[in-house]
Amino acid sequence: MSDPNATKFTNPPTFILQGIPGLEEAHIWISIPFCATYVIAILGNFTILFIVKIELSLHGPMYYFLSMLAVSDLVLSTSTLPKTLSIFWFNSREIDFNACLTQLYFIHSFSIMESGIFVAMAFDRYVAICDPLRHSTTLTNYVVTMIGLAVVLRGGLLILPYPFLVRRWPYCRTNIIPHTYCEHMAVVKLACADIRSNSYYGLFLAFFLTCLDVSFIALSYVQILRAIFSLPTKDARLKTFGTCSSHLCVISVSYVSALFSFLTHRFGQNVPLHFHVLIANVYLLVPPMLNPIIYGVRTKQMRDRLLWLFTHKGAEVFSLCSGIQAKLEGDPAGDMVLS
Template sequence: MQETPFCLRVGHLLPYAMSDSNTTDFTNPSTFILMGIPGLEAAHVWISIPFCVIYALAILGNFTILLIVKIEPSLHGPMYYFLCMLAVTDLALSTSTVPKMLSIFWFNSREIDFSACLTQMYFIHCFSAMESGILVAMALDRYVAICDPLRHSTILTNTAVAKVGLAVVLRSSILVLPNPFLARRCPYHRTNIIPHTYCDHISMVKLACADIHVNNYYGFSLIFLITGVDVFLIALSYTQILRAIFNLPTKDAWVKTFWTCSSHVFATLAFHIPGLFFILAHRFAQNVPLHFHVLMANMYLLVPPMLNPIIYGLNTKQIRNRLLWLFAHKEPKVFSWWSGSKTNLHAELSGDMVLSPLS
């Protein structure tokens, strides 16, 4: 079904324009107007409170993960290098949206330059794709650690980890690059008001008085090339992991291995399930209120960066113990190795690594 260009059905938005130029015809506007959350403008200040708290927790949590991995030599391994990549991506993803969003909520600063809007669009989609790719890389690490533990250190060397990280960055940067160019080529008439808190690709091109089938087709192709492929690869890796787990000799080994993988499983579900729901609802659920779409889009970008440090911090013994040492200034038992040997310390630090139940 052909979608009606948004510019032909936005007359009710025009009172929000900040100048007369917003209601006249133009092809390349110098600025766009971000409405925030349509229909909930009166509650913007109250809505900003949980958003600000989530952002602060995301910043604190991800910087803490980076600090702990940096100062603790026992965490200098593939699993934690990928975790650091995830933390950096989460910081970039949340920072690309929240500061402008809070300026809308607190200072009514709705204007955004046309080029800045395209730049924000690119970085949002690029960092989202990077996060998906890093989750695939982490699934690869879990697969090798469980299914081929004796070769884990030789397969996932520091060089291999760097190459995987570079591949994730290049894939995301290149595949998302056409989005701002496709949006820029569209002519915009009658309004430059985006009913959103940030410059999302589909929300922006819906303003265009032109055929946007190319934009839609490319958007769908990105869903399959990035989200679809990544979900398939993660599912494939965990299929092999489950087969390996069921071959373990004892139930204790099953539980230990499941617990080791649970952090990555929770992080993957927290990112991909809301993302798929948002994508499908935004494109097919036309009767859903607009403010619900906008709230879901913001939660999709804000909640995973906040949850990931919590998930890995609570579920990874090495991070949890070092975190206790940092904030309590007290050596937890696992680090009280003066009375024992360094070998015992290493074995205890590696307690939730999957190599031990399979070795």
């Protein structure tokens, strides 16, 4: 058998994803929470998109941004989890070089888009709470469309250099990636070249965008909290504060886990590799599962529409089944129900 470390290639035909290094024996057990998280994320985000689409009263800025967040979550989780689960379940570790670059691009570009959506949602909440009379005139459909376009272009263009930089390096060390997916620095670390341009550009994006977005979010929520504490009743203050705190918790999980992963690649030589890979999966798995719950189910209009949908459709199905049963038993009332 040839030594992979001695192999010479520029662009390898495939990479080998190792999964979670050091925990290979536990892959099957680890796959259970991963799979459960993915299923909840898929069902939750598709439910959000479905309800917003069919309910005309939800066609407003807040729910447009929520729909964008749902799409972003679906792309982020689907870009990584199916391949990760195939590693855990079927030991299917190979990934084509171009497929790896595509996965890399989607993961990082949609992570930036999601950060931009958090900023847009914070701004929407700020206007709705602090200046409600001007909400409809400030966040018109045109403004929401422009914000959405800016978020998409920012994420897509800023990450565009990544696949080109990765493709240009020669890979002569190994093609084994100690990760569950093609993370940017995990891939370029395999190159036998000076990768400082990748590292510096990645650090610039991580710190600049994180500082910029977190500053806008923090500023918005500071103003929101000031407005909350000026509300006349204690119940209203507690309810609104509880909603804002849950939003901030989800946002914190996204940013803290993402920054931990970015910094560990560059400075965390003493961090156990399996712990690093697990945390790197957190910011792609946990927020897509929590966002539909925190931003969707906990929103009164969304919750009411969801309950109505289940109860109304459940009553229709029950009535239909009763009609079929009555018809089979020869009861004329069954024809009336079915008609």
